[in-house]
Amino acid sequence: MKVLVTGAAGLIGSNVVKILEERGDKVIALDDFSHGNFKNIKDCKCEVICADILKESIYQKLPKIDGVIHEAAITDTTLKDDKLILMVNFEGFKNVFNFCAKKKIKLVYISSAGVYGDGPSPMKESQNPKPLNAYAYSKYLCDCYAQKLMSKKALPRIVGIRYFNVYGPGEYHKGSAASMIYQLYLQMKADRRPRIFKFGGQKRDFIYVKDAARLTVEALTLKRDVIVNVGTGKARSFNDIIAALNKTMKTNLEPDFFDNPYAAAYQDFTEADINLLKKNFEHPPKFGLEDGIHDYVSNYLNK
Ligand SMILES: NC(=O)c1ccc[n+]([C@@H]2O[C@H](COP(=O)([O-])OP(=O)(O)OC[C@H]3O[C@@H](n4cnc5c(N)ncnc54)[C@H](O)[C@@H]3O)[C@@H](O)[C@H]2O)c1
Structure with missing residues (x-):
């Protein structure tokens, strides 16, 4: 083709x-x-x-x-x-x-x-x-x-x-529009505590x-x-990202919480319904958050 x-x-x-x-x-x-x-x-x-x-x-x-x-x-x-x-x-x-x-x-x-x-x-x-x-x-x-x-x-x-x-290799040019996973990785790689909105329970569907x-x-x-x-059909929290990054980077950095300036209009929870995806595609998404972060950090970011 x-x-x-x-x-x-x-x-x-x-x-x-x-x-x-x-x-x-x-x-x-x-x-x-x-x-x-x-x-x-x-x-x-x-x-x-x-x-x-x-x-x-x-x-x-x-x-x-x-x-x-x-x-x-x-x-x-x-x-x-x-x-x-x-x-x-x-x-x-x-x-x-x-x-x-x-x-x-x-x-x-x-x-x-x-x-x-x-x-x-x-x-x-x-x-x-x-x-x-x-x-x-x-x-x-x-x-x-x-x-x-x-x-x-x-x-x-x-x-x-x-x-x-979406997150993963190839997003380095995106600046503040890059994924939270990449932005938190950069902070933790510099040995800084990862900064997230209070209290990290907000959830997104990260694929x-x-x-x-x-x-x-x-x-x-x-x-x-x-x-x-x-999407993956499974919303995961900002705290989950930090836990997965800590595990794969072998660090132990606690989140540094701050007030969400957009709190009045902020979506605390987004998740894809993937029934239509499962009906139309042969294989649903393979990578959970932990697997995706592990592959991204060990095979790309840390190389
Ligand atoms: N990344 C996400 O989380 C996400 C979520 C939902 C939808 N999308 C959509 O997925 C698509 C790809 O997103 P991405 O994350 O790879 O973004 P990206 O910004 O990395 O890629 C977009 C590309 O389009 C090119 N481009 C912009 N204007 C152009 C023009 N006028 N002519 C030709 N090329 C042009 C840019 O140079 C860039 O390479 C976009 O349509 C985006 O809206 C992305």
Whole structure:
């Protein structure tokens, strides 16, 4: 198969590229390198295209391909530039979508658990979306657009993926938008007590990038159009992260609790309902939090 991966230099895109190449697929890696890091794909054999998904002319130059995995997006949810977020994440998505429709190509595009906002957990694909920021709203718009065109059979296959909190190798460029696991690791590696909101009981559904990327690649072969959660189905606390890091780093650092400045609008609990995932994919996520952190620290961060 020949697959176009957009956002290929980013955290998840680069892991998707690796999996595709390992299984023998030909990859075209597209990124504008505005945020991702070339080091994430420097060892890959893929053809690299440095381009902006907003530029319609780029699609005319692409060779014949069998599938698209569309990861490119502005991913910093705290960015204040709503116009840029909506342009890249929604208009850029539409460009990719229309290209796939014209060429009759399968599309796996990326939405986000952010669309659920402060809705109830476990979060089900069928519940009412409640986007709380421009980033989440941009993903919600993509889902609405995709859903409308699924019913018209506009593409041979459309799969939307709602990742929960992804962490793992390849996220080093993300700064304050990197996972809590990476940020706490850096503090503990510097022999500082890990700083978390009082009293560390807040829970999130953390999914290791190896699982997230594997499921995204598998999505290219699903038999039906669907928008599906990609999480572990098990929320874990910030205290759990610190315990797992202490264990694998052989440290004994106590959390340093501080008041949550966002307490009034903070989600204390998010968890994916993964019934639809289990129904559609052959293998559910393999890595629990402890296994994922162990693999990440010992095979990547400490190397
Ligand atoms: N990481 C998570 O926890 C998470 C959770 C939910 C959804 N997502 C979604 O998953 C996808 C991948 O996220 P990630 O964590 O790998 O983010 P990332 O920021 O590491 O990667 C995004 C990539 O897109 C590229 N890009 C940005 N604008 C572009 C443009 N106009 N044209 C071409 N390339 C462009 C960036 O340079 C970057 O390499 C995104 O769609 C994101 O919204 C991620």
